[in-house]
Amino acid sequence: MLDAFIYGLEAFGPAKAGDYRQDLARCFALLADNPRLGRKADMAAPGARRHEHGRHVIFYEEQPYGVLILAVIHERSIRGLKTHHD
Numbered sequence: 001m002l003d004a005f006i007y008g009l010e011a012f013g014p015a016k017a018g019d020y021r022q023d024l025a026r027c028f029a030l031l032a033d034n035p036r037l038g039r040k041a042d043m044a045a046p047g048a049r050r051h052e053h054g055r056h057v058i059f060y061e062e063q064p065y066g067v068l069i070l071a072v073i074h075e076r077s078i079r080g081l082k083t084h085h086d
Contacts, residue, residue, distance in 0.1 A: 020054065024072070027053045032066030045070065 009017040031037055031051055038051035044059050048070060051058045057078045059070040 024053065024056075027051070027058065028067070028069060031058065031060060035060075035062040035067050 012020075035049070038049035038058070038060065041048040041050035041059055044050065045061070048059050048061055051060070052075075055075050057073050057075060059073070060067040061070060
């Protein structure tokens with residue numbers, strides 16, 4: 001996440017990078033409150049789910065206390081992982 005923030009900071013400036021970081025934090029909270037919001041993503045890991053946010057895909061697992069974020073991947077990098085099941 002730090003790399004994504006630094007990229008956003010350099011490419012779009014501090015205000016936009018900060019806004020996107022806050023948007024992601026709100027999205028993480030939404031997923032924690034609604035863990036079944038994302039689609040199943042067993043191809044990533046058994047029991048994993050995925051949720052698209054902006055230009056990123058968030059992979060996570062449901063936990064008793066909310067969710068465990070497994071990865072946040074830019075859509076450019078995720079294209080090769082898509083299958084006919086998506």
